[in-house]
Amino acid sequence: MSNKPTPRKPRHNRHPSNRIPAISDYESDAAITTSRYEAPPPRTNTELNLSVLQRYLPSISRILSIAANAVVYTFDNASQGWEKSGIEGTMFVCAQTPLPEDPDHRPRACVFVLSRRGLDNVIVDLAKVGHVEIMGELVILKVEGHWEEGEKIVGLWIHNDEEGTRATNGAIIEESWKIARAAGTVVDEGPRPEAGPAMQAIGRPLTLNELFGRQQAAGGS
Template identity: 25%
Template sequence: MAAVIDSEIKRQANLRSLQRIDPKILDLCTTVSHVVLYEFSITKKTWEKNNIEGSLFVVKRQDNPIFKLVVLNRSSNENLEVPITSTFQMQKADVYLIFRDASNTNEAVRGIWFHDGEERENFVRYVENVVKTMGKVEEMRAKEREAKSPPENIVGSNDAGAALLATLNLGKASNTEAAAQIESSPQNQLAAAVSAASLNSNLVLDKKSLQLSLLSLIQDERFLDLIHAQYIKVVNARNAREQQARRESDK
């Protein structure tokens, strides 16, 4: 429990630092302890250090771009801020993670070196989920623009898209709320997470939107951590009961 509280205090401190740079940041989605930015020199055919290194964050904002990659630079006042949209692309190459926006062919080829390989894998999984979800949201909204009159009693694409985006962020809980989440049952945890997807717009998800929301939830590492913690708790309790029953039968 103390580890959960310490982690939340650190997360809130990082969030405040990021909000000083960009007041429209709503929440901190994922963190990497240390990275170094490189840029590929076309003339020299080599990677060159870009004088940007520090902690890497994915943040959620209140307007476009909804998601953004930020590196708080320890080397100078020049931070790295890159929008994460449906056209954001990543590729692993040796020790680097190459990234670019596919909609901008003139953008320089940049790569991120990660101090921790596991953090890199977690970061890649999360950003892939964001990019995939942003693509679904854009597809929903495109279909809505094409439709002349959406059927009644069915949630509009904008509402479904808002629900999908909401599921990508499970990091707002306070210290008390974080502890309560871990103690709640899997059923309550799932219901609370899905409810969070529709809090802002008071919408009721249709079957398809609910399915997409659940798919996004199950790909979120923090959501899985909460469910796994509860699972371990249930298994340990069951084993304890079985051991107690065996001791009593041996008497």
């Protein structure tokens, strides 16, 4: 009779189905997340600026030029002098898509001053401008309309630098005005149906009547 011990069968540790450990380490989660959700490609400054402007005015299709610092002036017919409007910030000269109801698909353009001092942005439809003149440090826009107190004249002071930002922007405003003026597509002032979410949240931009009216109120106080 043999006294050799009988070898034991290896034991298998069985986990109940509700006790199976889950794999949740950081590297595994990160790998799964990366494979499913790839990071969006980086956007240029122009693309970022365009997305911001389109939140105000979705019809803006392209930024033609940018001035990092511009100040809006209004011309007072009574005193025959320039007055600061209180609006200053980044200025954009923009091309816009044609109006949906325009069968001729005529081009549009505007000057958009995004105020850094408040919510009162200024948008000038270049098709409404009767004359553009570059005089000294100002780009002068003479806006046509049914004004009781005379024509509205807006002056844009653009900070100059080594790259000649003032001259470049002035030339692009003048060229864009000629194209928009020749097309003749004018959008009436008032609530804009094309307003984006940002404009809907803060209200429409200042109209020229409101801009000049505010200047007259400030002068009379």
